[in-house]
Amino acid sequence: xxxxxxxxxxxxxxxxxxxxxxxxxxxxxxxxxxxxxxxxxxxxxxxxxxxxxxxxxxxxxxxxxxxxxxxxxxxxxxxxxxxxxxxxxxxxxxxxxxxxxxxxxxxxxxxxxxxxxxxxxxxxxxxxxxxxxxxxxxxxxxxxxxxxxxxxxxxxxxxxxxxxxxxxxxxxxxxxxxxxxxxxxxxxxxxxxxxxxxxxxxxxxxxxxxxxxxxxxxxxxxxxxxxxxxxxxxxxxxxxxxxxxxxxxxxxxxxxxxxxxxxxxxxxxxxxxxxxxxxxxxxxxxxxxxxxxxxxx
Ligand SMILES: [Fe+2]
Numbered sequence: 197x198x199x200x201x202x203x204x205x206x207x208x209x210x211x212x213x214x215x216x217x218x219x220x221x222x223x224x225x226x227x228x229x230x231x232x233x234x235x236x237x238x239x240x241x242x243x244x245x246x247x248x249x250x251x252x253x254x255x256x257x258x259x260x261x262x263x264x265x266x267x268x269x270x271x272x273x274x275x276x277x278x279x280x281x282x283x284x285x286x287x288x289x290x291x292x293x294x295x296x297x298x299x300x301x302x303x304x305x306x307x308x309x310x311x312x313x314x315x316x317x318x319x320x321x322x323x324x325x326x327x328x329x330x331x332x333x334x335x336x337x338x339x340x341x342x343x344x345x346x347x348x349x350x351x352x353x354x355x356x357x358x359x360x361x362x363x364x365x366x367x368x369x370x371x372x373x374x375x376x377x378x379x380x381x382x383x384x385x386x387x388x389x390x391x392x393x394x395x396x397x398x399x400x401x402x403x404x405x406x407x408x409x410x411x412x413x414x415x416x417x418x419x420x421x422x423x424x425x426x427x428x429x430x431x432x433x434x435x436x437x438x439x440x441x442x443x444x445x446x447x448x449x450x451x452x453x454x455x456x457x458x459x460x461x462x463x464x465x466x467x468x469x470x471x472x473x474x475x476x477x478x479x480x481x482x483x484x485x486x487x488x489x490x491x492x493x
Contacts, residue, residue: 212329219262219326225254227335235335242339242430249394250432252339253421257428258379262322266381267425269321270312270357270450277359278474279310286369286407286437300407305367312357313473314350323379327355327454336456339430340375346460350480352473353455353464357381360388360449366440368411370397371433374458378429381450388449390421392431392438410437462487 213228226232230239238254245252258266283304285291295301317324326332328347337343348354360366362384393410396417397403410418421429431438443449463469463483466476 209330212331215325216329216331219258219322220332221256221259225257228331230335230338239335239338243341246340246430246432249419250436251392251394251419251421252430253423254428255422255424256426258326258426260426262326263381263426265322266379266452267450269317269323270359270381273312273316273357274359276316277310277312278472279308280472280474281306281308282471283307284367284369286367286411288369288372298408300404300411303368303408303411306365307367308360308364309366310359310361310364311353311473312359313352314354314356315352317355317357323357323381323452323454324355326379332454333456336377336430336454340456342375342458345456345458348455348457348463349461349483350455350463350469351477352469352475355452355454356473358449358451358453360384360440360443362443362445364449365442368437368439370435370437371431374432374434375456376429376431376433377454377456378431379452379454380423380425380427380429381452382425382448383423384443384445384447384449386444387441388423388443389441390423390429390438391418391441392421392433392436393418394436396437397435407437 216222216228220227222228224234225238226235227238229235242252242254283306285303286300289301291304292301314324333345333347337345393406394417396406396410406417409416423429440449461483463480464473466480466484469476469480
């Protein structure tokens, strides 16, 4: 057994930094040094945009060679993708037939999408190396202004590739979680544009009228994200109605979804895991009985 010494800790940090340098463009974005003027400016910009419109993008975050390795990895694993479909409303809740027909709760759209689950991604993956990296976690927390955050315990959902292929669509919705982090791996020839209507609702006001306007196709107040391979997005989707437009033709929309949590031990519910990731594991059932609350999800 090796004793834990300062030297070991430093070596471990150095190893993480060396691995991260193979993946992230640390010359343009020295995220390992939070006091670096470039990093300070970057963090300040992210926080400001997140406060303002709930969305911030760091262009060319992943180095081109690492982008290509991620793309090839996703394509190699494509035969093992779990595809699912569902009709859902923007709140991802059950339709309430007591509500008027015009209420967004009754606006159901068809989602078809796939996940390459985290447990089948090889250990030497660049994407996983970027995710399971303390320097990266610290930087993401800094940008979000939330600390501590942790990488997640869910073996399937912790850092999957989300995939939309020809004809797939991820309809308008609000996120249940506080924030998401995404990294673009591939963009299709046509479609796959991420659209969002920031601050369309708030804790005080669901703004049914405004939500209906966007659902009916009104583009006022709707932003289109510039989204290219290697870009990293931080997004607060609880108050922003958002969707990924239908993908058309060759190529796929492939996005890595490194998931950070403030409560890392609560995993997906077994039903949710089966629906989105194709199965539930013992950890999903065990932790279901130990949940801290009884909220819907
Ligand atoms: Fe979302």
